[in-house]
Amino acid sequence: MAEFFSFFWIVPTHGFRWVRAKDEHTGVEEDYLATSEPEDIATYRAYLPLHMFTGLFRTFADTPPTKEGILHFANKYGHLCEMQYVVPVDYKGRQARAAAEPLSFWQQQIWDMRLAVELWDAVQARDVAALGRRLTWTEGPGGTGILYDTHLTGDSGEPRYTEWIAAPNIHPERLKRFARGDLVMPALYRLQRVVNEHLRGQLSPVLGWDEHGSNLGLHVFPQSLIGALWLQFARAITGRKAYRRCEECGTWFEVSPEAARTNRIYCSNACRTKAYRRRKVQAQEMYAAGKTVTEIAEALGSDEATVAGWIKEEA
Numbered sequence: 001m002a003e004f005f006s007f008f009w010i011v012p013t014h015g016f017r018w019v020r021a022k023d024e025h026t027g028v029e030e031d032y033l034a035t036s037e038p039e040d041i042a043t044y045r046a047y048l049p050l051h052m053f054t055g056l057f058r059t060f061a062d063t064p065p066t067k068e069g070i071l072h073f074a075n076k077y078g079h080l081c082e083m084q085y086v087v088p089v090d091y092k093g094r095q096a097r098a099a100a101e102p103l104s105f106w107q108q109q110i111w112d113m114r115l116a117v118e119l120w121d122a123v124q125a126r127d128v129a130a131l132g133r134r135l136t137w138t139e140g141p142g143g144t145g146i147l148y149d150t151h152l153t154g155d156s157g158e159p160r161y162t163e164w165i166a167a168p169n170i171h172p173e174r175l176k177r178f179a180r181g182d183l184v185m186p187a188l189y190r191l192q193r194v195v196n197e198h199l200r201g202q203l204s205p206v207l208g209w210d211e212h213g214s215n216l217g218l219h220v221f222p223q224s225l226i227g228a229l230w231l232q233f234a235r236a237i238t239g240r241k242a243y244r245r246c247e248e249c250g251t252w253f254e255v256s257p258e259a260a261r262t263n264r265i266y267c268s269n270a271c272r273t274k275a276y277r278r279r280k281v282q283a284q285e286m287y288a289a290g291k292t293v294t295e296i297a298e299a300l301g302s303d304e305a306t307v308a309g310w311i312k313e314e315a
């Protein structure tokens with residue numbers, strides 16, 4: 001196993017909850033994500049995010065930036081970084097201080113990842129319409145330049161943000177590299193900037209073992225889950241990796257040839273088994289409701305022999 005994949009993260013066994021609190025240092029009142037149990041009695045499970053979830057950055061990008069969506073993600077994959085905020089929490093009448101992460105921080109991180117992934121997808125697909133939603137050649141400082149604009153409303157953490165990627169008076173050296181009207185190169189510059197911004201401070205260089213465990217090499221290693229997600233995304237960009245969303249659970253996973261997987265529709269054997277069982281029950285229910293074997297096979301994308309077998313099992 002390459003060093004990169006040995007990164008582990010912990011998740012509290014009883015998950016997280018939202019608390020309304022004031023940060024002790026800033027005094028700002030906000031919703032904070034804190035462990036469901038006081039830290040002195042909380043228990044944790046450890047897992048290997050990069051090894052087990054090869055497309056986790058995409059799952060994160062897809063997470064609804066709501067309290068519900070974030071809680072669901074956190075209960076499965078853990079908090080994002082070393083929690084710097086300390087807030088007072090009422091644990092069933094017992095007052096305690098807890099490390100916590102503000103809702104606004106989560107929302108910003110999800111949006112940053114979502115916008116970056118969307119931009120990368122548009123670059124790979126050479127999707128001019130999608131690129132044009134965020135990038136515009138227009139009049140800027142000193143003449144025509146290329147502007148990045150999220151064009152978002154600013155609600156629920158949506159980042160309302162503009163930045164000149166290049167104009168005659170801003171990074172003129174870049175302007176020379178761009179063909180007028182091109183959106184792909186400017187998008188890559190935007191991606192480079194946002195990924196680097198997020199990698200900064202979240203990774204450290206380490207001497208680690210190669211895949212065979214025989215040679216030491218210089219690696220970067222994440223120090224937090226959010227660092228791991230951006231590193232995974234950075235590797236997706238440099239490795240031009242492809243991903244698919246599990247039809248059963250919605251988790252993203254890598255489908256590149258190097259991620260040798262026998263199963264290409266589901267993220268895991270567990271999901272494949274679950275989907276199979278679900279289809280079987282569905283077939284039996286449809287049969288009981290009077291559908292023919294042919295109709296059922298067509299509806300479930302299966303063949304008649306398989307469907308007939310399932311119905312026989314039930315009878």
Ligand SMILES: [Zn+2]
Binds near residue numbers: 249250266267
């Ligand atoms: Zn799955």
